[in-house]
Amino acid sequence: MRIIPFIVAFFVFLAFLLRLVRGYTSTSSRTKPPPPSALRLPPGPWQLPLIGSLHHLLLSRFRDLPHRALRDMSGTYGPVMMLRFGSVPTLVVSSAEAAWEVLKTNDLAFCERHLGVIPDIMTCGGKDIIGSPYNAHWRELRKLCMQELFSQRRVLTFRSIREEEVAHLIRSISGECAAAGGGRHVNLSEAISRMISDVSARTVVGGRWKHRDEYMHELDQVSRLAGGFSLAELYPSSRLVRRFSAAARNARRCQRNMYRIIQSIIQEREAMPTTTPEGDGEDLLGVLLRLQREGGLQFDLTNEIVSTVIFDIFSAGTETSSSVLVWAISELVKNPQVMHKAQSEVRETFKGQDKITEGDLMKLRYLPLVIKETLRLHAPLLLPRVCRESCQVMGYDVLKGTKVFVNIWAISRDRKLWHDAEEFKPERFENSSIDFRGNDFKFTPFGAGRRICPGITLGLANIELALASLLYHFDWALPDGVKMEEFDMAEVFGVALRKKSKLWIKAKPYNNFIPN
Template identity: 45%
Template sequence: MELNTLITSFLLALILSLLVILASSLGLRSRAKSKKKRRPPGPWGLPFVGSIHHLLTSQPQAALRGLAEKHGPVMYLRLGQVDTVVVSSAAAAQEVLRVNDLNFASRPSLLGAEIICYGNLDVAFAPYGAYWRALRKLCALELLSACKVRRFAPIRDSETMSLVREVLCRSGSSGGEPVNLGDLLVSCASSITGIAAFGDRCSGELMEQFLSAISVLISDISGFCVSDLFPSLRLVDVVTGTKRRLRRAHRQLDGVLDKIIAECEARRKERKAKNTGGEDDLLSVMLRIRDEGEFEFPFNTTNIKAIILDLFTGGTETVSSTAEWVMAELMKNPDAMAKAQTEVWHAFKNTSPCDHGSQMDELHYTRMVIKETLRLHPPLPLLLPRLCRETCDVGAFEVAKGSRVIVNSWAIARSPEYWDDAEEFKPERFENSTADYKGTQFEYLPFGHGRRICPGFGFGMASLELIVARLLYYLNWSLPDGMQPEELDMDTTVGASAKRTNQLHLVASPYEVRMEI
């Protein structure tokens, strides 16, 4: 009897153990399925290429918005061999850029940036870590502080006046010839950034060589690199010549930078010999930091070159393309143009040109025009991609470690959920709005938010506001060949930044009473 009881107990224990193991196995499978289900939804993909075919367009931000309308504000795409998550709502953007900012504070390594920016030694593409934090501190305290931006006011004053004179010169004596305003705006923004970076004694020939090399660089990094989406196929970029083209552009630019730095160092030695001091340009500041060993990490000429490239691509592309969009929107909206010109006229009248900068705080409507333009035409509609450092949740979905995360700021800024008449140009919407350029409101992120917000937006905005104000103050504008405002094309092409597909050509005529220039 005891033996039978023992056997029965043993069998019951065995059965119970098997049931526990089975239940545990089923639970694990259930949780595995649950986890699998938690991946964000997304569009269908093709074998090998994934969802790349959905983005074969000159406006990927619009294509992604269309997909998000079907699949939700947190969306998964397999782009080649890369897991990518796209967020298209203010709430999801807040989770990425504020709640989980540290987890998404790094960048993926992209071939173009890796080659051109000296192995990602720049601020924009450096991976998150102690080196990047030191770079950010350098920008905040030494290069792009509010105090430093104010010290560049004479440069902005001089170069924006030169822009007005050049417009008048190209317009002809009668003021009836159309001018390529887009081209002139690139030249003006480049000059402001160039003098701030290298000083006004940098030779004109070297500056022309540098700007030419920068133009080639921007064109090259706007292209498609196979290895960015298919890391296992890096050889393809070698075979197709993409890597060779990038290295050639890099060598050209590096050679010009060597000459500019040598010229700057000669000027520094001359000043030191004469005991005159002076350190107005950003390159001199960085050379001093290099020589004195003030930086927290080894800081050499290569690091300086990488930072200079960031200053130029950010300070030139963003300012010039946004100024061009401002003028295009004002041409399409004559009432807004008249209101902005009247405001500038009242603010600047009875003041000398050198005092215009101090009057900028009076240009409330003009600043609303710029804000509204940045809402509709952010320079980086998808911001820069972020890298998920550890698996976490966004919008109740799991974002896996190693995924790239894209914030579609363009889609958020045009969403009817946050904006009335979202596709219309209405500067007045910002009259009582707390939205600003610092990303305090997640429905408005023209320069991003958090640790990776653009460090140079203060420098860029100071130049942009004065350019726009002076174009409105000194000049009357009209469309060429009897074109009507509704006929003006507003096509966008997204590359290194979102620019007008066709540069803006306008007819400018001077206000005679303002011809003190």
């Protein structure tokens, strides 16, 4: 009798496998290309039934770091490489020339966002700015972002928030050092994350929120889910897989919790008298609710859409800004000569001041190069797109429905494009016109074309003042007993490329100037 459960389990598994195969073959038939003689398809590794090319990643020494594994594979198959992950045909481009053709020449063909199962859940079916299909809804949302939410004028109105939160960060670290009687080991990852999340909260909803830690915990879970290869992402057309996918189930739980928090904030705001200042005094939620009341958009700006936009701002802004700051300090500690040069500039420029303000940052020349170099070395894959109409890239045919990754991590470390490509050398950007605004395709950490990140100005503002202040007020060193070659620089793949271990680092106050 004991064998009966195993027999039942075997047949259940067999039925599941047959359903999967049917879904796979039906998907393959829908995307089946014309006869090979009529097409020149990109090269790629051999594939297995059901899983396609996935085993090449899983057997790679970088199986947990797809950006590295894909770069290794492109060394064999070239900068335009065709893979299949489960039932999803996937193009990977790993050169500046190929990126130029995807993001510039064929931008219209590739401006559709690939909405995987996890992003689909988190964005309520692509109602946000990041995941929205390329249509009138997206164009109106992007116009709203560029003119109302992320304009230079709007970003400047939040200057006092950034200055106050950076001052709070400096006081917090100084207090820890004073309690220790001098230098102290500080968990800078946690301190930076709190500061950035508080800046984002005050920018978006006008103040710190009591559910911050709960929301950030869920956001961390979402980032990890979005960076993996779950069954649901491999077989997105299979309802059976979606139903039983642990990743999809966890994403739905995170979505419920995060949107519950956002909706509660919206409801509190709506219940308040409409005395919120307009114009320069508005937070981003106030802007959205005002536009909701006024109407005039090409679609109804519902609370659900408002919630998805707020989700985008928090998820993109906090994760990326925190990661860049942590990597910048990590790289400076590992490169003492660069640290000395950056600190000398900041300290000589602002000598005698008790704090740095955003208006002061225009005087700095080397610090922006440090930020550029950090972005060059620590930006992973661009968010995936999907080919909305068949076209050619580097002479290869790319079929409609193909998922597309641009491996900017590989491009930014291409030895043909960058001298000492693996080294942290901010000087490479001196007297250089290379910028990250989407015009130079060897360096596109924020993307390019129609889908370029609309929040670049806001993201950089959250980074620059904090980095300058940390360098001005403290000397930074490796933890006691840790040698330079032992300092952990391992990565965790996700929406942003995060440092795997927390940045525990020794802080020693440089001067007695503690900002009020």
